[in-house]
Amino acid sequence: MSIRIGIYGYGNLGRGVESAIKQNPDMELVAVFTRRNPAEVKINTATALVCHTDDAKNMTDKIDVMILCGGSATDLPTQTPLIASMFNCIDSFDTHAKIPEHFSNVDATAKKSGKVAIISCGWDPGMFSLNRLYASAILPDGEDYTFWGKGVSQGHSDAIRRIEGVLDARQYTIPVPKALDAVRSGSAPSLTTRQKHTRECFVVAEEGADKARIEKEIVTMPNYFADYDTTVHFISKDELDRDHKNLPHGGFVIRSGSTGENGKNKHIIEYSLKLDSNPEFTSSVLVCYARAAYKMNAEGQSGCKTVFDVAPSYLTTKSGEEIRKAML
């Protein structure tokens, strides 16, 4: 019998989840839930329903795990606790500073309902978090470094779009090769924000807009750009659509640590991702952790979990015997 999945929210991430489910033969998409008029939402799975989010409460016996695909700013803080009161569920909540609060809200409703809710699943938070934990547990005497990119930061792209005279924009975060090399050398350098990443912006300006002003507003923008070396390129809308329509991303988690007498032996643990599509990769992580939520709940577990609480064997379709034989 398949694991019956619901998708709650149907944007980039929801479509990525729909696509990822097709790569996992033990899963079946039952329904997509939307706040729009269901009759106007077209999906890519002929056998699945499109329902209004209000109808989710009537489908608790038809869905094993709900995958929440809303945004962290306004959707998930209320949606995940609500859905966890009815379903096993999983989200990609990524506002790092608010994770403790979100965890506590979701834990309360999931414990009451007896369901498993896994929050903050994706690659950061998610796989990068896992690698920070594993590496620091193995090498307690050491330093962690996380680099992001090269990839599109949607938050930074949005910030540029809000500037007067800007029609559209795409911002790439780029790790500084010299900084990566220094970390990999084992020298455990102290690196400033500016030394770790540069930012490159492709901007479509309105006709006749003051480009010098736009550029200045970008590079001096506090929090987003002021602490970085930022390059701004003005391009046409056609160029933006042709060369910058994808959402690639990725990055590096590196731990540099030492062992032995006086720490004489150095070790470097490096995890990296190079992703053509940030939302599709995040979706793929969500889908395999949805399997974990289902299995853990079937064993009687409940409450809020994160990737730290999930034994890797829950992620796969294979049995313990098979993975010990084939992968260990």
Add this chain to the structure above:
Amino acid sequence: MSIRIGIYGYGNLGRGVESAIKQNPDMELVAVFTRRNPAEVKINTATALVCHTDDAKNMTDKIDVMILCGGSATDLPTQTPLIASMFNCIDSFDTHAKIPEHFSNVDATAKKSGKVAIISCGWDPGMFSLNRLYASAILPDGEDYTFWGKGVSQGHSDAIRRIEGVLDARQYTIPVPKALDAVRSGSAPSLTTRQKHTRECFVVAEEGADKARIEKEIVTMPNYFADYDTTVHFISKDELDRDHKNLPHGGFVIRSGSTGENGKNKHIIEYSLKLDSNPEFTSSVLVCYARAAYKMNAEGQSGCKTVFDVAPSYLTTKSGEEIRKAML
């Protein structure tokens, strides 16, 4: 209260474990167990005892986790099941083909004793296995690649030493850069054994030995060298001791996979290790999984486990709240 550790077997790995325990303030080395005369074994921890292996059975109330540091060929197949009948324990059993049998033997005694035994911990099997599992669960449509090195293979070095006329030898396994690049490009190449790794040998020959014969015996040796491009360098004993006394190792686990419509988006997940000391890094992995064995048993779990069965949160000294705040 500290986690009280015993070390069972005191070679390179046992000394590495002793050293790693000093980096983990929640642990305390209680005793080293040796088959030699304890009076003749000097250790580096003033507060710990040196005992004979026969005395382990009298110390079940003094040790929380026994870390087995014997060899996979002849020690661990009998030692781990025996020790698991008395203690929580952990080993680095690395004979891949015999893991299912070893698991089953250890599981039987650990279930009976109510202890947790984690087998095959280190980096391969161990961290590399974990990364194969995570990456294949996230990207089911893809290919796995494992490369080893650059590093010293002790098995291959030993094989050379058994050749007549050889006094000493050191063999390095080296991944082929072109093969690594092909995998990272996302082209999912099919690679032969010869295309993935080369082997480089540093050999000290007896005076007057027939070097041409030795070289030929090395490069044609079945299983070990015949399927590889192998280079042989004859050097002096002094050079070997000066330039090749360490045991560096490492490698790469890379998954190349695709998502989306017709698999149009490619993703690369790469995990790599660059280790100055293979035994000290393996020891560090053993020590943090010893903490997991202790915590899991304290929760009432028992039986044989592998890295696949251990939720990452068990590896750290920090609370769930702390890791969610600092690492997620």
